[in-house]
Structures are given as C-alpha cells and as structure tokens.
Amino acid sequence: MSSPHHAPQSSSTSGQTTNSPSTAHGKPATSSHPPPNAPDPTLTTSSSKDAQGSLPPTPPASTPELSNLKISLRSALRQFPDFPAPGILFEDILPIFANPTLHEGLLRALEIHVGSAKPDVIVGLDARGFLFGPGLALRLGAKFVPVRKRGKLPGPTVQAKYMKEYGEDVFEMQADGIGAGERVIVVDDIIATGGSAAAAGSLVKQLGGELLEYIFILELDFLKGRDKLDAPVYTLLSSQEEKMA
Ligand SMILES: O=P(O)(O)OC[C@H]1O[C@H](OP(=O)(O)OP(=O)(O)O)[C@H](O)[C@@H]1O
Numbered sequence: 001m002s003s004p005h006h007a008p009q010s011s012s013t014s015g016q017t018t019n020s021p022s023t024a025h026g027k028p029a030t031s032s033h034p035p036p037n038a039p040d041p042t043l044t045t046s047s048s049k050d051a052q053g054s055l056p057p058t059p060p061a062s063t064p065e066l067s068n069l070k071i072s073l074r075s076a077l078r079q080f081p082d083f084p085a086p087g088i089l090f091e092d093i094l095p096i097f098a099n100p101t102l103h104e105g106l107l108r109a110l111e112i113h114v115g116s117a118k119p120d121v122i123v124g125l126d127a128r129g130f131l132f133g134p135g136l137a138l139r140l141g142a143k144f145v146p147v148r149k150r151g152k153l154p155g156p157t158v159q160a161k162y163m164k165e166y167g168e169d170v171f172e173m174q175a176d177g178i179g180a181g182e183r184v185i186v187v188d189d190i191i192a193t194g195g196s197a198a199a200a201g202s203l204v205k206q207l208g209g210e211l212l213e214y215i216f217i218l219e220l221d222f223l224k225g226r227d228k229l230d231a232p233v234y235t236l237l238s239s240q241e242e243k244m245a
C-alpha cells in the first residue's frame with residue numbers, strides 16, 4: 001500500500017494546497033472527526049445526479065434499513081493516529097470485512113443506494129476498492145473491472161496520471177475492460193484529495209464508458225476531493241451518522 005494522503009497537514013494535489021483543520025479535540029479532521037461547524041458534503045449526493053437522471057433516488061421504503069445499516073457500519077470503523085506516518089489519522093475499514101454480518105450489510109447498503117440504476121460495470125480502485133467492488137458487482141449483475149497501479153495489468157491498457165501526497169502515480173485499466181456506452185460506477189473505500197478517483201474516471205472516459213457515479217465508504221470532506229470529480233458522488237458514511245450512532 002502506498003501512503004494515505006497526509007490528512008492533518010497541508011495536502012498538495014494538482015498544484016492546489018488545502019489546509020486541513022482539526023476537530024474540537026485537536027485531532028485531525030476526517031469524515032469521522034470533522035472540523036467544527038463544517039458543512040458535511042457526505043450527507044447527500046451531488047445535486048447534478050437527479051438533473052442528469054443517472055441514478056434514481058433511494059426508494060423511500062429502503063430508508064430505515066439503510067439508516068440502520070449505516071449506524072452498524074460506522075460503529076465498526078477504527079482510527080489509528082500516526083499511521084503510516086506521524087500526523088496521519090488512518091481510517092481503518094477492515095473490521096467491516098472481518099464480520100460477515102457487517103460485510104453483508106455494506107453490500108446491502110450499497111445495493112439499496114444504487115437501486116434500479118442497473119450499471120453495466122463496477123470499477124474498483126487498487127487496492128481497497130477490490131474488497132467490496134466485486135461483491136457489489138455480483139449483486140447488481142454487473143461486470144467488475146479493476147483499476148491497478150502501473151505495471152500490474154497484462155495486455156493493452158489505458159493510463160492516467162494522478163497526484164499523490166508526494167509526487168505522481170499512474171493508474172491503468174485493461175483496454176477491453178469497458179465497452180463504449182457502458183454504464184459505469186466507480187467504487188473505493190475513501191476519497192481524500194480525489195486524485196485517485198479522478199484518474200479512474202479519466203480511464204472510464206478514455207474507453208467511452210458513461211460514468212454514472214462515484215461511491216465511497218468514507219470521505220475526508222475537508223480535502224474537497226469531490227470537487228475534482230465530474231460525476232455525482234455518494235459517500236455512505238457521513239459525519240452526521242456518527243453523531244446519530
Ligand atoms: O483521494 P486520494 O487522495 O487519491 O486518496 C484516496 C486513496 O488513497 C488510498 O489508497 P492508497 O493510494 O493509499 O492505496 P491502497 O488502496 O493500496 O492502500 C485509498 O484507498 C484511496 O484509494
């Protein structure tokens with residue numbers, strides 16, 4: 001695994017620098033520990049979603065089930081200060097996958113959110129997007145296609161560079177992974193600066209896919225990564241859910 005972006009300190013991406021505020025407790029702010037009084041962009045999907053008609057809203061009948069699942073999932077998350085480097089508050093999603101009930105709950109929650117959108121392809125990002133992307137694809141009757149870091153995929157590939165905390169990296173997708181006009185949802189565990197997800201979106205578009213939405217479990221909302229993305233964004237677990245739990 002490469003280093004997660006250094007959330008608590010200035011994070012530089014694509015020439016922009018965002019100062020990362022702290023919580024009232026002096027901890028680095030994340031979607032689990034948001035800065036005080038900060039608006040929470042994880043509460044709803046982007047407004048462009050309905051306008052584009054790409055994904056329908058969650059059916060009202062599913063809302064209580066989804067809310068309960070979110071509370072259970074959030075309670076399983078752990079934070080590790082100073083991992084993998086001093087100053088980083090690492091958001092650990094792995095307990096979800098160590099518990100079959102929560103693992104099932106995650107897939108069910110995402111299935112409820114996707115509703116009747118019927119994507120052709122779920123694209124998962126290397127590496128933690130591989131933990132739940134294939135399971136979600138199976139439930140939705142969609143293909144799963146991985147985005148991998150440079151040099152891991154055989155055959156012809158498309159490539160996209162992106163900015164990480166320190167320098168540049170390259171994502172690749174097999175050139176036959178997505179057909180022209182196929183409806184695609186990109187999934188990953190966390191959006192921080194948004195560089196990884198934006199690069200994945202670029203790969204989808206290079207292959208002629210129709211990017212319906214990005215889905216994340218968590219969002220480091222103060223880094224405003226979603227501003228880099230030009231398709232609707234849905235984050236399953238918001239800071240408000242933590243307060244409710
Ligand atoms: O929004 P961004 O600033 O691009 O950061 C988010 C990405 O960082 C983490 O992956 P990482 O690159 O650490 O790789 P890993 O999944 O292999 O641990 C995380 O799983 C996301 O993919």
Ligand SMILES: Nc1ncnc2[nH]cnc12
Pocket residue numbers: 004005006007088089090091092190192
């Ligand atoms: N704070 C964080 N915790 C876990 N994964 C991350 N990826 C980027 N930032 C992260």
